[in-house]
Amino acid sequence: NSKVIQTPRYLVKGQGQKAKMRCIPEKGHPVVFWYQQNKNNEFKFLINFQNQEVLQQIDMTEKRFSAECPSNSPCSLEIQSSEAGDSALYLCASSWDRYYAEQFFGPGTRLTVL
Amino acid sequence: GDSVTQTEGQVALSEEDFLTIHCNYSASGYPTLFWYVQYPGEGPQLLFRASRDKEKGSSRGFEATYDKGTTSFHLRKASVQESDSAVYYCALSDMNTEGADRLTFGKGTQLIIQP
Numbered sequence: 001n002s003k004v005i006q007t008p009r010y011l012v013k014g015q016g017q018k019a020k021m022r023c024i025p026e027k028g029h030p031v032v033f034w035y036q037q038n039k040n041n042e043f044k045f046l047i048n049f050q051n052q053e054v055l056q057q058i059d060m061t062e063k064r065f066s067a068e069c070p071s072n073s074p075c076s077l078e079i080q081s082s083e084a085g086d087s088a089l090y091l092c093a094s095s096w097d098r099y100y101a102e103q104f105f106g107p108g109t110r111l112t113v114l
Numbered sequence: 115g116d117s118v119t120q121t122e123g124q125v126a127l128s129e130e131d132f133l134t135i136h137c138n139y140s141a142s143g144y145p146t147l148f149w150y151v152q153y154p155g156e157g158p159q160l161l162f163r164a165s166r167d168k169e170k171g172s173s174r175g176f177e178a179t180y181d182k183g184t185t186s187f188h189l190r191k192a193s194v195q196e197s198d199s200a201v202y203y204c205a206l207s208d209m210n211t212e213g214a215d216r217l218t219f220g221k222g223t224q225l226i227i228q229p
Contacts, residue, residue: 035217055215
């Protein structure tokens with residue numbers, strides 16, 4: 001069973017509102033990934049961290065999305081101004097190694113933008 | 115870019131039937147291949163992975179063999195159970211591309227097992 005904790009499980013926002021979700025990676029895992037899973041079950045990589053440093057992020061996250069993984073605090077993903085197209089399941093995964101280790105996924109935060 | 119194509123939509127079987135879910139990949143390098151399973155309300159869980167040609171991954175009665183010649187990694191199980199009902203994803207990570215650490219997923223196959 002996954003030990004990656006994501007909160008909240010469900011989030012409902014109006015268009016233009018901020019939406020913030022959190023992730024506590026599995027203990028001892030320095031690498032954190034965020035993925036978006038849309039209603040068609042398609043996954044999109046958003047951003048990843050090693051310890052507190054951003055490794056890579058796609059263009060989408062550079063504009064309206066912000067994310068951080070501060071030391072001794074949960075990681076977070078925030079959408080500054082939500083749009084209807086942002087409605088999706090946001091999955092956090094953690095790993096003990098960037099390239100070779102299994103990614104363990106949390107249950108996700110389901111965002112609905114009305 | 116890299117991509118994964120798997121059996122689309124739903125596969126409906128009865129208990130004890132044989133399962134095959136097809137997975138083919140396209141990658142510029144020599145990818146690691148994965149099968150993940152996702153149950154309702156949960157994130158994907160790794161079933162198993164394989165990193166080399168002819169390597170077989172297996173778990174919980176499921177298995178798949180990495181075939182570089184046919185760029186395939188088909189999931190099979192000899193006798194499915196109702197508890198196997200879930201969505202199955204084939205995925206890859208490709209060390210030779212930018213973003214080698216991220217997973218590229220197929221679109222998922224929903225397996226429905228009727229008792």
